[in-house]
Amino acid sequence: MPIPGQLNPPQRLLLGPGPSDVHPRVLSVMSTPLLGHLDPAFLEIMLETQQLLRDAFLTKNSLTLPISATGMAGMECCLVNLIEPGDKVVVCFKGFFGQRMIDVASRTGAQLTVLDQPWGEVFDLNRLRETLKTIRPKVLSIVHAETSTGALQPIAELGKLCHEFDTLLVVDAVTSLGCVPLKVDEWELDAVYSCTQKGLSCPPGLSPVTFSPRAEEAMTRRKTKVQSWYFDMTMIRQYWGSDRAYHHTAPITMNYAIREGLRLLHEEGLEARWKRHEQNHKALKAGLTALGLKYSAKEGNQLPQLNAVFVPSGVDDLTVRKRLLNDFGIEIGGGLGDFKGKIWRIGLMGHNSRPAVVFTILAALEQCLRGVGVKINSGAGVAAAEEVFAGS
Numbered sequence: 001m002p003i004p005g006q007l008n009p010p011q012r013l014l015l016g017p018g019p020s021d022v023h024p025r026v027l028s029v030m031s032t033p034l035l036g037h038l039d040p041a042f043l044e045i046m047l048e049t050q051q052l053l054r055d056a057f058l059t060k061n062s063l064t065l066p067i068s069a070t071g072m073a074g075m076e077c078c079l080v081n082l083i084e085p086g087d088k089v090v091v092c093f094k095g096f097f098g099q100r101m102i103d104v105a106s107r108t109g110a111q112l113t114v115l116d117q118p119w120g121e122v123f124d125l126n127r128l129r130e131t132l133k134t135i136r137p138k139v140l141s142i143v144h145a146e147t148s149t150g151a152l153q154p155i156a157e158l159g160k161l162c163h164e165f166d167t168l169l170v171v172d173a174v175t176s177l178g179c180v181p182l183k184v185d186e187w188e189l190d191a192v193y194s195c196t197q198k199g200l201s202c203p204p205g206l207s208p209v210t211f212s213p214r215a216e217e218a219m220t221r222r223k224t225k226v227q228s229w230y231f232d233m234t235m236i237r238q239y240w241g242s243d244r245a246y247h248h249t250a251p252i253t254m255n256y257a258i259r260e261g262l263r264l265l266h267e268e269g270l271e272a273r274w275k276r277h278e279q280n281h282k283a284l285k286a287g288l289t290a291l292g293l294k295y296s297a298k299e300g301n302q303l304p305q306l307n308a309v310f311v312p313s314g315v316d317d318l319t320v321r322k323r324l325l326n327d328f329g330i331e332i333g334g335g336l337g338d339f340k341g342k343i344w345r346i347g348l349m350g351h352n353s354r355p356a357v358v359f360t361i362l363a364a365l366e367q368c369l370r371g372v373g374v375k376i377n378s379g380a381g382v383a384a385a386e387e388v389f390a391g392s
């Protein structure tokens with residue numbers, strides 16, 4: 001086989017559920033020289049990153065750090081460190097990533113209870129209260145931004161509720177961090193994990209996690225070893241803490257990346273960041289509605305950073321997505337699980353949440369829809385979005 005040519009990937013606009021496009025400043029720090037993982041200069045970067053992360057999570061939790069792997073690793077890390085065989089655990093299931101939690105939790109030997117809700121819906125606090133009251137689980141686990149359905153689960157009151165029953169609350173914030181309000185301390189969340197490739201505009205590769213003092217206490221009370229060697233926080237924290245004991249070689253370049261992604265977040269300000277996502281979502285939503293598309297999540301629970309809409313009847317999902325990719329270089333997501341072939345998922349995350357992107361996807365999608373026979377007034381989507389921007 002001849003040696004393949006130098007890598008030259010095509011230009012894309014990544015508007016799926018992640019990865020989303022990397023901010024140019026992040027790409028730039030990623031081409032700076034490597035440091036050793038115990039170099040004092042790198043240790044300084046680690047400290048800075050942890051503080052930037054605490055500020056992003058709005059927490060004072062000392063145990064806050066990026067796990068060296070993707071969002072799923074954060075899920076596994078949080079669950080395996082808090083659950084021991086025989087522990088009562090409740091997993092809330094209302095989409096694909098809730099299913100993943102069930103799978104991970106069921107491997108820990110937990111006594112698992114699954115609560116389910118139709119895809120696209122969210123859980124009502126009263127129902128959760130009833131469950132907590134009857135089961136009194138050690139852990140309740142829930143997805144904040146369910147990327148597979150586009151629904152935002154309200155969790156502001158859930159931590160307090162869990163603590164009434166001595167339950168620890170684990171939250172999947174993989175698609176939330178850097179896009180929508182997430183207040184770890186104020187909302188009393190006990191273990192939260194996220195990722196780098198969605199709201200933080202970095203490549204995939206790290207999973208920021210944070211554990212409350214309550215969660216730390218539960219970890220110290222463990223009678224059994226954590227089932228995973230790599231994700232055992234008792235060892236990971238020795239590298240991220242003052243011991244600086246070698247555990248694994250930190251992915252240096254990815255740590256540069258998240259530091260820059262977090263600097264961008266704080267330069268803009270959390271409130272301004274959330275507002276920007278909301279604003280661009282409103283414009284996109286007006287445009288998509290004008291194109292005749294309907295959201296899969298209910299009004300009031302729609303994620304601004306992940307717009308999930310039903311594929312119109314009579315339209316082939318793949319034909320449209322292929323044309324978007326081939327003719328316009330735009331990637332959007334298809335459906336997962338119950339929603340396979342039924343929805344499109346359009347992400348406006350981090351750096352990609354901006355008016356130019358809103359207009360681009362609306363114009364391109366209109367072309368593709370018309371190409372498969374959908375009747376749309378020329379420019380309807382773009383005009384509707386423009387109106388929202390003009391009014392703001």
Ligand SMILES: *Cc1c(COP(=O)(O)O)cnc(C)c1O
Pocket residue numbers: 017018070071072073097143145146147148172174175195204
């Ligand atoms: C993307 C995503 C994950 C998985 O993250 P990976 O980085 O793909 O491992 C988990 N939960 C939710 C809600 C997600 O959107």
